[in-house]
Amino acid sequence: MLDIQLLRTDLENVVRLLAKRGYTFPVTEFNSLEAERKTLQTRTQELQARRNAISRQIGNAKSKGEDVTAILAEVDNLGDDLRQAEARLEQTQAALQHILLQIPNLPHTSVPEGASEADNREVRRWGTPRAFEFEVSDHVSIGENLGLLDFPTATKLSGARFSLMTGGLARLHRALAQFMLDTHTREHGYTEAYVPYLVNAESLRGTGQLPKFKEDLFEIPRRRVNSADSPLQAESDQSQSSGNSQHRLDDDNLYLIPTAEVPLSNIVRDKIVACESLPIKLTAHTPCFRSEAGSYGKDTRGMIRQHQFDKVELVQLVHPQASYEALEALTGHAEKILQKLELPYRVMALCTADMGFAATKTYDIEVWLPAQNTYREISSCSNCEAFQARRMQARFRNEKGKPELLHSLNGSGLAVGRTLVAILENFQDIEGGVSIPKVLQPYMGGLDRLVRRMEK
RNA sequence: GGAGAGAUGGCCGAGUGGUCGAAGGCGCUCCCCUGCUAAGGGAGUAUAGGCUCAAAAGGCUUAUCGAGGGUUCGAAUCCCUCUCUCUCCGCCA
Numbered sequence: 001m002l003d004i005q006l007l008r009t010d011l012e013n014v015v016r017l018l019a020k021r022g023y024t025f026p027v028t029e030f031n032s033l034e035a036e037r038k039t040l041q042t043r044t045q046e047l048q049a050r051r052n053a054i055s056r057q058i059g060n061a062k063s064k065g066e067d068v069t070a071i072l073a074e075v076d077n078l079g080d081d082l083r084q085a086e087a088r089l090e091q092t093q094a095a096l097q098h099i100l101l102q103i104p105n106l107p108h109t110s111v112p113e114g115a116s117e118a119d120n121r122e123v124r125r126w127g128t129p130r131a132f133e134f135e136v137s138d139h140v141s142i143g144e145n146l147g148l149l150d151f152p153t154a155t156k157l158s159g160a161r162f163s164l165m166t167g168g169l170a171r172l173h174r175a176l177a178q179f180m181l182d183t184h185t186r187e188h189g190y191t192e193a194y195v196p197y198l199v200n201a202e203s204l205r206g207t208g209q210l211p212k213f214k215e216d217l218f219e220i221p222r223r224r225v226n227s228a229d230s231p232l233q234a235e236s237d238q239s240q241s242s243g244n245s246q247h248r249l250d251d252d253n254l255y256l257i258p259t260a261e262v263p264l265s266n267i268v269r270d271k272i273v274a275c276e277s278l279p280i281k282l283t284a285h286t287p288c289f290r291s292e293a294g295s296y297g298k299d300t301r302g303m304i305r306q307h308q309f310d311k312v313e314l315v316q317l318v319h320p321q322a323s324y325e326a327l328e329a330l331t332g333h334a335e336k337i338l339q340k341l342e343l344p345y346r347v348m349a350l351c352t353a354d355m356g357f358a359a360t361k362t363y364d365i366e367v368w369l370p371a372q373n374t375y376r377e378i379s380s381c382s383n384c385e386a387f388q389a390r391r392m393q394a395r396f397r398n399e400k401g402k403p404e405l406l407h408s409l410n411g412s413g414l415a416v417g418r419t420l421v422a423i424l425e426n427f428q429d430i431e432g433g434v435s436i437p438k439v440l441q442p443y444m445g446g447l448d449r450l451v452r453r454m455e456k
Numbered sequence: 457g458g459a460g461a462g463a464u465g466g467c468c469g470a471g472u473g474g475u476c477g478a479a480g481g482c483g484c485u486c487c488c489c490u491g492c493u494a495a496g497g498g499a500g501u502a503u504a505g506g507c508u509c510a511a512a513a514g515g516c517u518u519a520u521c522g523a524g525g526g527u528u529c530g531a532a533u534c535c536c537u538c539u540c541u542c543u544c545c546g547c548c549a
Contacts, residue, residue, distance in 0.1 A: 037506095038506085038507090041505085041506055041507090041518085042506070042507065044506095044518080045505095045506065045507080045517060045518045045519090046517085046518095048517085048518060048519085049516090049517060049518075051529075051530080052517095052518090052530080054529065054530085055474070055528095055529055055530035056474075056475055056530085057529090058474075058529055058530070059473095059474030059475065059529095059530070060474080060475070062474070063474075063475090068529085071529075072529060074529090075529050075530095076529090078529080079528090079529075252538085252539085272466090272503090393503095393504090401485090401501095403502095403503075403504095
């Protein structure tokens, strides 16, 4: 969420910056709502002040045993006026809030301007793609030929975009997650966390998935007893507006996390942490769930795009002055994993058009996939500045002792499934085996190669 | 799932309709006193808004006592709904 003060004082600049990322700010609507808000708020507060003053007067008079009927007559119609003003103000503020929650973050000055992902800028490359002396297979063929990857059965169990791994492949998957966690906790100073995989709407609003990207999420409705058949309940239900109770019902639902960024970042929601406790660096290995609505036909083969995938997430909550430095460091932490695994990759600075909703600046890390003969995203590292912190009311006590919004960053370190894909494809051999990167071998009980087991 | 008890500031805790953003204590900050230490005295110490001001300072003002709604001129206090926490019973990895 952007600072509404900024919209009031420097709207022109905000509109210009948002246009860079292809977002058209509803200027007229905002201005008229804002003007309305101002009038209504002033009037409401005046009425409230009057009510408070008169009530105080009544209290005074009563304590002295004086007659208050004269004063009471004075407030006769104040109540209605006030109620009306309050209701209209609330409506206007809700409308403003609605607009505010839909506005993406402003791009940082260092972000390349662009119209599509084609305008992303390569920052650096690491490693050299291996030259194969045979025709490479993709991870699906490799995994299936090993007898360790089974999409038809996964489809039987759940449907499209799920996968089933067994044996050495399942273990390799687990080894990867362990290896990543160990590296980040032991070498990069992150604290490991175990987090809920189901979160409430408030948390998702905090990190920016709600309200705008609801259709990307898996929603778990809370079972509620229908109280309509209980006459006692039904009666009390009528006292509430139906719109309100509907709203509450929605808000009560839980959602499967699309990324551990949500639970990790929301740890500081509604908190004011001590300045000395920054930076807070957290990592967690979790499954992630995405409905992938709107990606029909994209990456339908294999485990690149799944409804459920594992990821080791990195989150940092930092002092505002340190956030861009932290973004470089965090990206480096994710890169380190690929380096240790000896997987070639490149780092892309996303252009204004390709960045996520909450980010001011994002680096994507793309790993080399021989079968696709291209680099594919395996991590996305973003600085959100105060955008999420403002939604979450996540603050720290600054040097002057005043609460100030902190900056939040997140990045994958890394997507486990895609890393597995990269290993299968980059380390395949001519016999259909896959050698296991050195750093993973201790996690595999010393195993150095996946091979097809002889059928008995 | 059943029965009960709760939710107040950084923490503890008082407050059952009026001047309460909230007593008292602890903690913290500053000042005073005291060779040092210990003890003592004083002052301060929530957050988010709005209006005003060129800005800062300041001034005026609103909201917030788990959340939402209601009653009332007036709600931390009364009523309703929900959420969460704790205790006991049952069930369970």
